[in-house]
Amino acid sequence: MPQVRLPPGPRGHFIAGNLVEFSEDPLGFLTRCAREYGDVVRLGKRNYLLNHPDLIERVLVNGDGNFVKLAGVGQGRRHKGGFPEAMMNSEGEDWLRKRRLVQPAFHRKHVAACGDTVVSLTEQRLRTWRPGEARDVHSDVSALALDIVSRFLFHTPIDDEARHVAAAVDAVMRHTDSPLRPPIWVPTPTNLRLRRALGRLNVLLETLVRRYREQPAERTDLLALLLSSPVPLSEGQLRDELATMIMSGHETTADALVWAWYLLAQHPDAEARLGSELDTVLGDRLPGAEDLPRLRYTEAVVKEAMRLYSPAWITSREAVRDCELGGFHVPSGTMLAVSQWVTHRDARYFDAPESFRPERWLSEDAQRMHRYVYFPFGGGPRFCIGSALAMMETVLITACVARRFRLELAPGCVVRPRPALALQPLGVRLIPRPRARGGQEGEVRHVAGA
């Protein structure tokens, strides 16, 4: 019998293992483990952390079919968390069928067509920003990203009801942030809050679908595709798909934007270079999707922010049969975590990994980089379906903000990342100051879907 070699890792408590250390400071704990134990770390009996791009690629791309996102789901079992019918929470054939159904809604041409909407809605919101007045930019930009994604997905704004979506996102974040997570039917305060918030979200989505059905039109957006599915979807399936798309489609984008502005506020050189690119490419006009290929530094700012503060900070797969990774034995049933937070800050792949240097993305080294040292949108078949939309939005919104304002950190604000379902920036308060050039109001083009 061949010798079974298990990876090294922290010993942990004899009952709780490493749970307490992980819950107290997940980002710090994973980073320490990776730096101390290497590319494959055993965090628990059935939990490994993978820190090498080849291994991350093997697990996410899953060419040999050894790894799944949700083991058991789709074989008579449903996903145990919320929204079990959504594509995101499905597996195997069921997942593939759902992914093929919704994929056309994310076609490049639909993303590009949404560019003017992104810019118009951003400009509307920026007109409410008062120079010199400290703002909680996260709640501002969450509402903006929600407005954008709802118009993209079903050509309908969610405005009056936005608070229900915000409450649901907040409840999910608090739930995923808490170290001990009893099943949702246990009446803890966090669970009760989550159930109430999801209940209201469901009512909102039902109303939205009803209104949409009452206005027949030639549409190719996500809701139109779902409603014309060859195998009709149940109300529950519709609701789950919309809820997961709305939630994953705006909170992550908002987090990425706030992290980018937080970093810009602390790096005046980068902010000045960004301003000068905007002056050169745009002059006094507003940006549009057609400008994206020339907004290279703006894109680099966003990419660098997503390197340091990737909204998706960890993702996992489960081994469904015994296999080997990096010379170590992986028993079937092992959870394999890969962490953007850890790998994106690995000095083997990035010079001065803790420094904010957007220009690194403009160098030739960036072209030669292993595809899996930087994976803010995941990889393989379950790659983020909204990545093109997210990049377009984050670059255009950053351009709109930076052509009008320089952002300063408000005195005394204490910022901390909350590693929940996404990596949320808590406590960011920014003061907008008018920019010398490009601060004039530009022409607002039409608002599609408004």
Ligand code: HEM
């Ligand atoms: C900066 C913004 C975003 C980030 C960082 C992000 C990140 C990710 C990551 C890492 C995954 C893969 C998870 C895994 O492998 O387990 C994912 C999947 C997904 N994302 Fe995003 N995302 C963003 C924006 C969006 C947007 C705008 C939408 C939709 C409007 C969206 C919808 C989805 C869906 C539906 C999946 C599941 C795909 C599947 O299971 O096949 N995301 N996202």
